[in-house]
Amino acid sequence: MPDTSLEIAIVGGGINGLCIAWVLAEQAHQVTLFERDQLMSQTSSASTKLLHGGLRYLETGQIRLVREALRERAWWLAQVPSLTQPLALYLPVYAASARAAWRIRTGLWLYDRLAGKTNIAPHARLDRAGFIAQAPELRPAGLRGGFRFFDGQMDDLALGLWVADQARQAGARLLEGAAVSRVSTSGMVTFNGETRHFDRVINVAGPWAEALLQQSGLRSRCRLELIRGSHILFDEPLDHGYCLQAPQDSRVFFVIPYQGRTLVGTTEERHNAQDWPPACHESEAHYLLTAYNAHFRRAKSVADIAASFAGVRPLVRSAAHPSKLSRDYTLERHDRLITVFGGKWTTTRALAHSVARWIL
Ligand SMILES: Cc1cc2nc3c(=O)[nH]c(=O)nc-3n(C[C@H](O)[C@H](O)[C@H](O)COP(=O)(O)OP(=O)(O)OC[C@H]3O[C@@H](n4cnc5c(N)ncnc54)[C@H](O)[C@@H]3O)c2cc1C
Numbered sequence: 001m002p003d004t005s006l007e008i009a010i011v012g013g014g015i016n017g018l019c020i021a022w023v024l025a026e027q028a029h030q031v032t033l034f035e036r037d038q039l040m041s042q043t044s045s046a047s048t049k050l051l052h053g054g055l056r057y058l059e060t061g062q063i064r065l066v067r068e069a070l071r072e073r074a075w076w077l078a079q080v081p082s083l084t085q086p087l088a089l090y091l092p093v094y095a096a097s098a099r100a101a102w103r104i105r106t107g108l109w110l111y112d113r114l115a116g117k118t119n120i121a122p123h124a125r126l127d128r129a130g131f132i133a134q135a136p137e138l139r140p141a142g143l144r145g146g147f148r149f150f151d152g153q154m155d156d157l158a159l160g161l162w163v164a165d166q167a168r169q170a171g172a173r174l175l176e177g178a179a180v181s182r183v184s185t186s187g188m189v190t191f192n193g194e195t196r197h198f199d200r201v202i203n204v205a206g207p208w209a210e211a212l213l214q215q216s217g218l219r220s221r222c223r224l225e226l227i228r229g230s231h232i233l234f235d236e237p238l239d240h241g242y243c244l245q246a247p248q249d250s251r252v253f254f255v256i257p258y259q260g261r262t263l264v265g266t267t268e269e270r271h272n273a274q275d276w277p278p279a280c281h282e283s284e285a286h287y288l289l290t291a292y293n294a295h296f297r298r299a300k301s302v303a304d305i306a307a308s309f310a311g312v313r314p315l316v317r318s319a320a321h322p323s324k325l326s327r328d329y330t331l332e333r334h335d336r337l338i339t340v341f342g343g344k345w346t347t348t349r350a351l352a353h354s355v356a357r358w359i360l
Contacts, residue, residue: 005029006359007198009189011180011212013037014044015156015348016340017204018163018174023352024359025170028091032198033172034191036179040160043120044345045205046278047233048265048355051076051084051152051260051346053114054250058107067114067327069346074118075150076159076346084163086120087153087256088240090135092146092295101144107148123149135242139297153241153256156345163348167281171243180205182216185335200359203339207314222330223317226273230280230310231265232288234300238262246291253291255293261306264288271312282309316342331358 006029010017013035016030025031035041053070054062061141076084093101108123124147126134131146164174182190187198205212241256255264269286295301316330329343329351338358343351 004360006177008032008270008359009027009034009183009196009198009201010092010165011183011189011201011203011356012205012209013039013164013174013176014042014161014206015160015206015345016044016206016351017202017329018160018167019348019352020168020202020204020340020355021172021174022163022170023349023356024170025167025172028171028321031033031172034173034178034180034189035166035174035176038176039174040157041227042054043313044160045157046229046231046309047156047345048229048254049153049156049256049263050087050254051154053111053151053152053346054344055107055111055149055250057326058110060191062328063114065347069344071118072112072349074115074120075349076150076154080159081161083159084152086150086153087258088148089152089254090131090138090146090148090178090240091243091275092131092135092138093144094142100172101215111149120150120152123147127238135240137238137296138242139295143172145264147155149243149336151310153258153347154345156257180212183212183218183336183337184216184220187336197238199336201337202355203337204339207273209314209339209341218334218337220332220339222332222339223357224341225315225317226271227313227315228271228278228284228310229266229313230267230269230284230288231263231308232280232285232305233258233307234262235306235344236262236305244291244295246287247294248290253288255292255295265293274294278310278312280310286308316344338346 008029010021010033020033021033051073057066083281091296112122127145160322180191183201213220237260238257246253330341332339
């Protein structure tokens with residue numbers, strides 16, 4: 001074991017905690033991860049299942065985040081092909097679209113450039129006839145044509161458990177049913193009534209990261225905004241995905257094939273921390289149905305919703321509207337304690353490597 005090997009506690013067994021455990025255990029640190037429930041049981045298994053750069057983040061100028069996410073997308077697709085796959089996404093342009101075709105084309109051109117050599121395939125522009133031929137499920141009224149581009153798709157739960165296996169094989173101890181009630185800046189961790197000392201403590205409790213600091217009597221300069229995202233599923237297979245604009249508010253939403261079903265999501269609603277576990281509210285199901293029916297020829301009703309689920313994004317408070325809040329992560333250090341705020345599933349490895357650099 002190298003001289004620099006540290007005893008490290010990680011609080012939170014979502015994708016970010018697991019990936020940090022994997023990276024640090026590979027660097028020969030002695031890692032113990034505390035998860036209150038089961039590994040991967042919260043936000044990380046309630047995602048839209050996309051390994052993506054986040055085309056729409058280009059609208060808010062988040063170039064660094066998109067470049068990093070595109071690089072990470074390529075890594076997951078190459079390293080774990082059994083649980084990931086490329087996904088073709090169709091993006092229609094209507095006469096009444098809020099985003100002009102030239103703007104979308106510029107965004108897709110930049111998206112391809114930022115992916116560089118790791119790009120799955122360059123985007124294609126389709127005229128009206130070509131678009132209808134490839135995406136016959138969509139309503140043709142007012143359609144001018146559109147674009148096809150690629151992103152990645154994953155089984156988020158299975159992929160997270162794969163990361164947990166890598167972490168275990170590298171030597172990390174992963175404890176489930178181990179709720180941490182208090183952490184300290186000097187490296188103390190209290191769980192199940194017992195207190196232990198560590199060289200470093202990493203608070204990566206996702207939506208609960210700020211609450212853990214508060215219950216430990218610690219102040220933070222970061223504030224988390226809890227934003228619920230809901231999805232509905234139809235029991236109907238779909239050949240490829242769609243990146244669409246909701247007519248109600250021009251927000252981007254996705255309709256994608258997932259495990260033989262059609263997944264529609266997501267919403268962005270401010271979430272009350274007491275409202276747990278998060279669930280898809282009736283108003284959100286209606287929002288998603290209305291948005292879906294505005295685009296697809298075969299309209300769906302509430303009776304067609306086979307299942308629904310919701311997760312809560314822990315986003316760093318930075319803007320007035322949920323859509324404008326950054327999906328990037330922020331690290332905060334209090335002596336031996338490091339807290340992770342925010343972050344995306346796709347970029348979890350990049351986050352883990354940043355934490356590993358901070359550790360030293
Ligand atoms: C609706 C939605 C859709 C999304 N879609 C995508 C997508 O398609 N692609 C993408 O890249 N990203 C997506 N994201 C973002 C991504 O899912 C999250 O950023 C990521 O899952 C956060 O992981 P985490 O490990 O930080 O949090 P979590 O998965 O919530 O893990 C935190 C863990 O900490 C545990 N914990 C909390 N308090 C304690 C305590 N005191 N003691 C012990 N354990 C504790 C919890 O039980 C939990 O398991 C989406 C997010 C949402 C909400």
